[in-house]
Amino acid sequence: MLEELNKDNIVQEDKKFKRKELTDRIVKLIFLFIAIICASFVIFIVIFILEKGIEPFVKNYSLVEGEVVQQNIGLFFTNTRWLYDGNGGMGFLLLTTLYTTLLSLIISIPVSIFTALFIVRMAPKRAKPVIKTCVELLSSIPSVIYGIFGMGVICPIIQMAPVQTFAGNSILSASLVLALMSIPTITMVSINAIEAVDKSMINASIALGASNAQTNLKIVLFSAKSGIFAGIILGVGRALGEATAVQMVIGNNANGLGFYNPLNPGMTLTSAMLSGIGEASGIGYDVRFSLGIVLILVILMITSILNVVKNKMDVIKTKNSTSVIKKIGKFFSSDIAFIRTYFNDKFKKDSK
Amino acid sequence: MTNLKKIVNSTKETFVDIGLGFKKSFKNFINFFKVDKSFKSMNSKQKRHYIARKLKDGGINVGTVCFGLFTVAMLIWMVVYIFTTGSSTLTWEFITSDYTKESLTLYTGEKNYFEAGDLTFENTTNAEIFSEKWGVALENGVDNMQNNIVYVVHIEDGSPFNDFVNKDGEAVEISDNFYCNYLSVSKTGADFSQLNGSELTAEEMCQELEQSNYILGANFMTKGEGIKGSLLTTLMLIGFSLLFSLPLGIGAAIYLGVYAKNGPITKGIRTLIDVTSGIPSIIFGLAGAVIFIPFVNSISGLTGGNIFTGSLTMALMLLPTIVKTTEESINVIPKSLTQASLALGASRTQTTFKVVLPNAMPGILTSTLLSIGRIIGESAALVFAMGSMIGNTASLSSGYASLAVHIYVILGGEAPRYAAACAIAIIILIVVLVLSLLVKLISLRLNRFKGAQ
Numbered sequence: 001m002l003e004e005l006n007k008d009n010i011v012q013e014d015k016k017f018k019r020k021e022l023t024d025r026i027v028k029l030i031f032l033f034i035a036i037i038c039a040s041f042v043i044f045i046v047i048f049i050l051e052k053g054i055e056p057f058v059k060n061y062s063l064v065e066g067e068v069v070q071q072n073i074g075l076f077f078t079n080t081r082w083l084y085d086g087n088g089g090m091g092f093l094l095l096t097t098l099y100t101t102l103l104s105l106i107i108s109i110p111v112s113i114f115t116a117l118f119i120v121r122m123a124p125k126r127a128k129p130v131i132k133t134c135v136e137l138l139s140s141i142p143s144v145i146y147g148i149f150g151m152g153v154i155c156p157i158i159q160m161a162p163v164q165t166f167a168g169n170s171i172l173s174a175s176l177v178l179a180l181m182s183i184p185t186i187t188m189v190s191i192n193a194i195e196a197v198d199k200s201m202i203n204a205s206i207a208l209g210a211s212n213a214q215t216n217l218k219i220v221l222f223s224a225k226s227g228i229f230a231g232i233i234l235g236v237g238r239a240l241g242e243a244t245a246v247q248m249v250i251g252n253n254a255n256g257l258g259f260y261n262p263l264n265p266g267m268t269l270t271s272a273m274l275s276g277i278g279e280a281s282g283i284g285y286d287v288r289f290s291l292g293i294v295l296i297l298v299i300l301m302i303t304s305i306l307n308v309v310k311n312k313m314d315v316i317k318t319k320n321s322t323s324v325i326k327k328i329g330k331f332f333s334s335d336i337a338f339i340r341t342y343f344n345d346k347f348k349k350d351s352k
Numbered sequence: 353m354t355n356l357k358k359i360v361n362s363t364k365e366t367f368v369d370i371g372l373g374f375k376k377s378f379k380n381f382i383n384f385f386k387v388d389k390s391f392k393s394m395n396s397k398q399k400r401h402y403i404a405r406k407l408k409d410g411g412i413n414v415g416t417v418c419f420g421l422f423t424v425a426m427l428i429w430m431v432v433y434i435f436t437t438g439s440s441t442l443t444w445e446f447i448t449s450d451y452t453k454e455s456l457t458l459y460t461g462e463k464n465y466f467e468a469g470d471l472t473f474e475n476t477t478n479a480e481i482f483s484e485k486w487g488v489a490l491e492n493g494v495d496n497m498q499n500n501i502v503y504v505v506h507i508e509d510g511s512p513f514n515d516f517v518n519k520d521g522e523a524v525e526i527s528d529n530f531y532c533n534y535l536s537v538s539k540t541g542a543d544f545s546q547l548n549g550s551e552l553t554a555e556e557m558c559q560e561l562e563q564s565n566y567i568l569g570a571n572f573m574t575k576g577e578g579i580k581g582s583l584l585t586t587l588m589l590i591g592f593s594l595l596f597s598l599p600l601g602i603g604a605a606i607y608l609g610v611y612a613k614n615g616p617i618t619k620g621i622r623t624l625i626d627v628t629s630g631i632p633s634i635i636f637g638l639a640g641a642v643i644f645i646p647f648v649n650s651i652s653g654l655t656g657g658n659i660f661t662g663s664l665t666m667a668l669m670l671l672p673t674i675v676k677t678t679e680e681s682i683n684v685i686p687k688s689l690t691q692a693s694l695a696l697g698a699s700r701t702q703t704t705f706k707v708v709l710p711n712a713m714p715g716i717l718t719s720t721l722l723s724i725g726r727i728i729g730e731s732a733a734l735v736f737a738m739g740s741m742i743g744n745t746a747s748l749s750s751g752y753a754s755l756a757v758h759i760y761v762i763l764g765g766e767a768p769r770y771a772a773a774c775a776i777a778i779i780i781l782i783v784v785l786v787l788s789l790l791v792k793l794i795s796l797r798l799n800r801f802k803g804a805q
Contacts, residue, residue: 020699027701028611034603035612038671039624042631045639045668052642111419118420122413124374126366131424133792138427140788142729144756145777149430151763152437152770183423213409216416241632243732244760270634274732278740292638299632 046296053289061086061283071287082254082272084284090269090294092256096171097268097298099259100246101239103175104182108235112183113221113228116190121216132191139184147245150177155249158263165263169251172262177245182235189234193227194220226313233306240299243270269295434781438774446775449529449578450744456530456572458516465538466512466567473508481554483561487511490554493531495575501531502549502557504572512567530572532557537564544568577769579776582758584746585659589738589754590727592663593670594720600667601674602709602716608675609682609712610704629672633733640665640737657751662738666727673726674719681715682708718794725787728780731756755780 056071063069069086072079079089119131154176155168197220205215221228251265252275258264267275273288273295280288387402394402460466473487481490487508493501504526507513518524535547537560547560604625612618644661648654685708693703734757742761743752753761759773759780 020701024700027704028607031603031607031611034600035607035621038600038604038675039621039628041668041671042624042628044643045631045635048642049635049638052638111422114416114419115423118416122416123420124372124376130366131420133789134424134427136792137785137788138423140725140784141430142726142731142756142780142784144729144731144759145430145434145781148759148763148770148773148777149433151768152774153429153433180426183426187423211405211409213412217412237630237632241634243632243634244735244756248760248763270632270732273634273638274735277735289638289642292635295632296635299630303630 049289049292049296052286053291053293056086056283056287056290059286061286063282069283071283071290076290080256082256082267084276084280084287086283086287088287089256090272090291092259093267093269093272093291094294094298096256096259096266097240097270097295100171100175100178100250100266100268101236103172103262104178104239105232105236107176107179108182108186109232111179112186112231112235113190115183115187116194116228117216117221119187119191120194121212121220135184135187135191139188143181143242143245146177146181147248149180150174150245150249161263163263166251166253166265169249169265170263171250171259171266174246174250174266174268175262177249178239178242181242181245182239185238186228186231186235189231190224190228193224193231196227197223226310229306229310229313233303233310236306237299237303240302241270241295243274247271247274269298431781434774434777437770438772438776438778441771442775442778445575446578446772447583448580449575451576451578451581451742452744453576454530454574455533456524456526457519458524458526458570458572459519459521460567460569461515461517461521464568465541466515468512468565473511476508477506479505481558483558485562486513486567488513488561490532490558492554495531495577499550500553501575502552502554503531516570526572529574531575533571533573535561535570536568537561538566538568539564541566577772579755579758579772581743581745582753582755582776583779585743585752586728586754588659588746588748589663589666589734590724592659593666593727594723596664597667597670597674597723598716598720601671601719602678604671605675605678605682605712606704606708609679610700610708625672625675628668629676633669633730634736636665636669637733637736639668640733644737652749654749657737657739659738659746659748659751662734662751662754665733665737666730669730669733670723670726673722677719677722678712678715681712681718684715685711714794714797718791721787721791721794725784728754728783729756730754731760735760 057073057076058070060068060070063085071086071088075087075089077089077091079087080092082088082090082093115135119128119135123131150173154173157168158170158173158176159165159168201219201223202215205219206212210218246268247270250268250271252267252271253265254267256267259266269291273291276284277288391399391402468485472484473482475482475484475489477489479489479491482488483490488504488511489506491503491505493503495501504513507526513526516524516526532549534549535557536544537547538544545560545564547557549557552560604621608618608621612621640661641657644664645657648658648660648664649656652658652660689711690703690707693707694700698706731754734754738754738757739751740753740757740761741751742758743750746752755776759776762769763773
């Protein structure tokens with residue numbers, strides 16, 4: 001009697017346990033499914049934009065009745081004007097994008113590194129969190145507001161220049177706005193990097209007789225350089241992809257020959273995508289997706305190049321990095337070493 | 353009470369500390385000009401070296417301080433500029449009124465004119481500007497673009513102003529939110545003049561009215577330029593985006609934080625989510641336009657962008673933030689908690705839903721707040737995925753502009769309207785700043801687990 005009851009109990013327990021495990025597995029699978037969906041979105045994004053971006057080169061559009069146009073592939077790379085009727089050239093858009101980003105980096109890198117240094121090493125103890133919070137708040141302000149500030153404050157300042165400008169709308173004002181936007185990003189990452197520097201290293205430097213300024217510049221910044229570089233990569237990504245603020249201040253000049261002068265109005269990839277979107281249709285709408293492909297490629301290329309550089313900087317990470325990157329690094333380093341020795345020899349001979 | 357005292361004390365201490373800090377910096381500044389005691393015993397080469405080093409250090413220090421203060425000054429400048437430009441426009445009326453102006457053209461019926469009678473009206477209100485001949489009280493006002501306008505605040509009984517009809521001959525009542533755009537009047541019946549509310553003040557208009565004997569027609573308008581539609585659209589967008597993104601994001605975070613083992617699949621998922629967070633917002637906009645607009649339209653039969661396409665796009669954008677923040681808060685939960693739950697006989701599922709999720713609440717809350725901040729500020733993606741037409745109300749079926757897109761649109765035209773843009777920017781700024789301060793507070797609370805581990 002008792003044995004039977006026990007048996008029953010065991011069978012029931014076993015069933016219960018099995019059911020529990022079944023639900024556990026199903027729940028786990030559901031969560032895995034959700035995670036895979038979340039991760040696969042980026043693949044869908046790229047595939048769909050690629051498909052739509054190739055369309056202007058292949059499909060026939062009718063702008064005027066009876067006339068059929070396609071995006072001209074040759075002109076897409078060589079034309080110096082950006083047009084939405086199939087003859088536009090994106091070459092100068094690309095150059096302007098890179099140029100604007102470079103100008104903004106020239107301003108934002110020193111400012112943000114020294115701001116981080118100031119916050120971590122020099123600010124009064126209680127003022128430190130206040131300034132840090134200020135920078136955090138600055139990084140959470142949306143880009144439209146930077147755009148208002150650019151239009152309302154920076155453009156009038158640029159307009160005061162003795163040279164004639166397009167109401168202050170210029171590549172320079174765009175890069176100033178971009179610099180303002182990327183300063184908080186770079187600063188926040190740099191603060192973390194500088195705070196992580198080993199205290200003993202700083203103390204050793206001071207014990208050896210270096211002044212505070214020397215320690216800051218030569219020990220702290222040098223040890224934190226990899227972390228700071230990570231911040232710069234983030235800043236570059238933000239500057240390359242920024243659309244609204246840039247479109248508001250850059251002037252949207254479709255003729256690209258004057259892009260070398262920072263006081264000229266210009267047009268970047270993102271601002272070309274955004275300008276006149278309300279009335280766009282047909283090829284004028286679809287060609288923006290081709291620009292999107294170019295933008296994705298540029299961002300991918302630049303960030304991966306910068307990441308390779310960063311991995312080379314960070315000795316510990318190079319050891320763990322994948323072999324492909326290592327090989328590429330070795331390939332370049334041996335070449336560069338060869339070139340360096342070649343020029344060194346030549347220089348020695350000349351000096352003799 | 354004690355809390356208040358604590359806050360007051362800590363603020364006081366902060367200020368005293370900052371003061372001391374500046375005193376210290378000032379001392380350092382003074383020390384810069386003092387020379388070392390051993391300076392006299394140095395030879396000339398040492399002296400030169402000493403001075404050069406001191407100058408160099410001083411320069412570096414001053415430069416660092418300048419850069420630090422520059423960043424803070426930039427923030428202050430931006431906030432001050434936006435508040436000074438926009439604060440006078442930001443009124444309750446600005447928030448609650450429509451964007452498009454409603455026009456009301458009034459006719460004078462069969463006779464085609466109103467003639468002033470011999471009798472004069474008596475002012476029964478306390479309005480200062482009153483036309484005795486026509487029996488109307490006028491008042492000066494300002495519209496949402498800071499232009500001067502004239503209101504008709506009161507119409508006496510028996511005044512011809514009560515007899516206005518619309519195009520079809522039906523009687524019309526002028527409600528309070530209409531201002532007087534123009535009045536067509538005539539002095540003798542043969543001449544004709546138009547009294548424009550935007551050109552004349554209420555006093556001048558009253559004088560003109562007193563001098564004229566006939567009224568031929570009128571046009572009344574609402575203020576317009578309001579942000580009611582954009583505000584409602586933004587609120588709806590926030591709701592739907594969170595509805596779409598939170599379940600997905602939290603689910604993925606639970607998988608990565610609780611179930612995932614180190615392997616190629618986990619690594620791939622992590623890498624792809626990282627890549628998603630690096631994509632610029634305009635690319636998300638393109639993706640929304642090419643994926644979600646056809647998808648939603650094929651289901652619902654709508655055309656163009658609408659709230660759903662916009663919020664699905666925003667959900668895509670928010671996923672990486674939500675996954676990362678939630679996973680971080682799951683990782684911070686002490687292992688002993690989950691192990692205790694499992695040891696007591698709870699299944700993994702029960703542990704996940706009853707131990708892990710409640711304890712990850714601060715992280716979920718943080719990610720929600722971060723997401724709200726991002727949705728409010730997003731413009732480029734929504735221009736593509738939802739639309740840039742400014743609406744008077746929000747509706748599920750049409751893609752009207754959100755607040756940030758509203759700013760972008762009104763600054764994009766021939767005559768940028770800075771005051772209105774800055775007024776909207778004040779709303780966005782306050783929301784975003786309050787949210788990020790809240791996130792900071794929550795993250796302090798989240799840290800309580802760190803000691804336990």
